[in-house]
Amino acid sequence: MYIAGDWGTTQLRLYLCDGASVVDRLSGPGIGAAAESPQKIFVALAARWAAEHKGLSAHLCGMVGSRNGWVETPYVRCPADIGALRAGLVKFESADFQVSIVPGLSCTNPLGAPDVMRGEETQIFGALANRPIASGERRLFALPGTHTKWVVVENGTIRHFLTSPTGELFALLRDHSTLARAGGEVTASSDEGFLRGVKRYAETPGASLSHLLFETRSRQLLDGMPKAEAMSFLSGLLIGADVAGAQSWFGEKKSHVTLIGDPKLNELYAGALAFHDIESASLNGEDCALNGLRALIEAKA
Amino acid sequence: MYIAGDWGTTQLRLYLCDGASVVDRLSGPGIGAAAESPQKIFVALAARWAAEHKGLSAHLCGMVGSRNGWVETPYVRCPADIGALRAGLVKFESADFQVSIVPGLSCTNPLGAPDVMRGEETQIFGALANRPIASGERRLFALPGTHTKWVVVENGTIRHFLTSPTGELFALLRDHSTLARAGGEVTASSDEGFLRGVKRYAETPGASLSHLLFETRSRQLLDGMPKAEAMSFLSGLLIGADVAGAQSWFGEKKSHVTLIGDPKLNELYAGALAFHDIESASLNGEDCALNGLRALIEAKA
Numbered sequence: 001m002y003i004a005g006d007w008g009t010t011q012l013r014l015y016l017c018d019g020a021s022v023v024d025r026l027s028g029p030g031i032g033a034a035a036e037s038p039q040k041i042f043v044a045l046a047a048r049w050a051a052e053h054k055g056l057s058a059h060l061c062g063m064v065g066s067r068n069g070w071v072e073t074p075y076v077r078c079p080a081d082i083g084a085l086r087a088g089l090v091k092f093e094s095a096d097f098q099v100s101i102v103p104g105l106s107c108t109n110p111l112g113a114p115d116v117m118r119g120e121e122t123q124i125f126g127a128l129a130n131r132p133i134a135s136g137e138r139r140l141f142a143l144p145g146t147h148t149k150w151v152v153v154e155n156g157t158i159r160h161f162l163t164s165p166t167g168e169l170f171a172l173l174r175d176h177s178t179l180a181r182a183g184g185e186v187t188a189s190s191d192e193g194f195l196r197g198v199k200r201y202a203e204t205p206g207a208s209l210s211h212l213l214f215e216t217r218s219r220q221l222l223d224g225m226p227k228a229e230a231m232s233f234l235s236g237l238l239i240g241a242d243v244a245g246a247q248s249w250f251g252e253k254k255s256h257v258t259l260i261g262d263p264k265l266n267e268l269y270a271g272a273l274a275f276h277d278i279e280s281a282s283l284n285g286e287d288c289a290l291n292g293l294r295a296l297i298e299a300k301a
Numbered sequence: 302m303y304i305a306g307d308w309g310t311t312q313l314r315l316y317l318c319d320g321a322s323v324v325d326r327l328s329g330p331g332i333g334a335a336a337e338s339p340q341k342i343f344v345a346l347a348a349r350w351a352a353e354h355k356g357l358s359a360h361l362c363g364m365v366g367s368r369n370g371w372v373e374t375p376y377v378r379c380p381a382d383i384g385a386l387r388a389g390l391v392k393f394e395s396a397d398f399q400v401s402i403v404p405g406l407s408c409t410n411p412l413g414a415p416d417v418m419r420g421e422e423t424q425i426f427g428a429l430a431n432r433p434i435a436s437g438e439r440r441l442f443a444l445p446g447t448h449t450k451w452v453v454v455e456n457g458t459i460r461h462f463l464t465s466p467t468g469e470l471f472a473l474l475r476d477h478s479t480l481a482r483a484g485g486e487v488t489a490s491s492d493e494g495f496l497r498g499v500k501r502y503a504e505t506p507g508a509s510l511s512h513l514l515f516e517t518r519s520r521q522l523l524d525g526m527p528k529a530e531a532m533s534f535l536s537g538l539l540i541g542a543d544v545a546g547a548q549s550w551f552g553e554k555k556s557h558v559t560l561i562g563d564p565k566l567n568e569l570y571a572g573a574l575a576f577h578d579i580e581s582a583s584l585n586g587e588d589c590a591l592n593g594l595r596a597l598i599e600a601k602a
Binding site: 106114146162163164165166169172173177178208209211212213214215222238241245246248 | 414
């Protein structure tokens with residue numbers, strides 16, 4: 001038996017596993033939100049499991065390994081396979097636990113800039129464990145979120161990736177900008193507004209994203225667009241720009257993308273990809289993280 | 302004698318004028334920040350002038366004419382010359398003042414979307430009063446700010462314009478995003494970082510702006526870029542995207558832009574324009590607003 005955990009910026013998810021089965025689960029605060037030290041939070045949360053099962057090991061991925069996490073794990077440089085990730089595991093003892101933290105990855109991204117990830121590498125190896133890549137096959141992954149990652153995988157190796165802070169931009173503009181206009185919460189979303197935004201970006205070549213953003217305000221002021229639709233339009237512009245930009249570097253005219261993330265967010269990306277004639281498959285991010293941790297533990301054995 | 306005033310979102314600037322001379326000036330809170338009604342603020346501020354000079358008229362431009370301003374002035378539709386602006390003035394009496402508020406302008410922008418401005422139209426007619434446009438000449442203006450405006454003027458008529466929330470995006474990303482990383486205030490700026498950002502956007506065709514933004518974080522994390530330089534790099538990316546995008550619709554390969562705004566911000570735009578081989582001239586925004594109000598008053602006589 002062992003503990004697997006995905007500890008990101010906003011949430012901690014812990015699983016008590018017996019081989020391939022999850023027998024219990026717990027959740028806690030993210031690394032960014034925690035008032036107490038990660039060590040204290042983890043030990044307090046897992047105390048009940050530790051009382052019932054002696055000598056548990058804990059395998060954690062995500063921002064828990066960042067500078068502001070529990071113990072900093074140095075980035076492993078791409079190209080990286082699961083063996084390279086395993087070699088970079090940082091192991092230590094804390095209270096009664098044998099803890100190992102998965103390192104993040106660094107690379108030079110397809111646009112020539114330095115780039116980093118923490119947590120997504122584990123999700124990708126989880127997806128690959130369920131559906132291995134054939135020799136010579138090149139697969140493109142997208143992991144939508146606060147910082148969306150576009151990742152190129154070849155022969156079981158992560159070649160390189162690119163980060164787009166699409167979700168963060170959307171949240172900033174929705175919650176803090178004059179574009180949203182009024183303060184009220186938007187609970188509804190509009191599929192039509194979203195696709196209109198995707199289309200708008202695609203059909204305005206040469207325009208900078210910033211030249212289209214003001215429409216989310218002006219269409220409310222002058223065209224009577226409801227706020228919920230305007231916010232979906234904004235989401236469509238941003239995800240549309242993300243997909244169109246990624247297309248310009250991932251190259252092939254027709255392609256396929258494996259989406260790993262929150263099912264609702266995957267669905268938005270799938271819609272934007274479909275607009276660009278790109279097929280996609282959707283995998284649940286939580287499941288992939290757990291599978292990835294399992295794959296790392298198995299690779300150790 | 303009369304009062305001229307530029308009342309924007311963040312600041313009120315009032316001038317007591319005797320013909321072409323400014324004999325006194327006052328400043329006050331912006332329309333967005335005011336705790337009291339615009340009427341109360343104005344009457345309290347201008348009381349001293351009213352005591353010394355009976356029957357003063359007050360001529361105000363900017364957000365004072367918006368829905369959340371003093372009295373809403375309907376937008377005048379482009380194309381619009383100074384006569385159309387004058388016909389749209391909204392006049393009323395308040396305390397002992399004859400108040401007139403300059404309307405904003407609306408248009409369909411060059412990208413086909415509805416667009417609006419309030420205050421910039423007065424600055425442009427101020428610039429034109431000092432240097433009229435020859436018959437048949439087409440001049441491009443840029444008014445950098447929270448919401449940068451790109452404006453096409455022909456024969457003394459504002460044809461259309463486009464808004465880019467470049468300054469708002471910069472402030473949101475600098476003050477509230479994970480890209481800036483730490484909370485500290487950035488006081489210094491880096492010319493080198495700024496031009497590096499302009500160049501980076503220009504030399505990465507096809508990439509979405511969002512695909513370059515993460516560099517402001519990753520270069521701090523991995524390349525040791527100082528935060529001040531990273532924030533200047535971010536400013537260069539955003540202003541570079543604004544200039545490159547505008548170029549794609551203002552058409553001519555070589556062009557000239559008249560910048561109206563804060564001198565320091567004009568200088569940044571001039572740098573980005575120069576990188577794209579576009580010449581520019583810089584006019585002080587405060588002076589242009591005052592000149593524009595004067596031109597409107599003269600046009601009335």
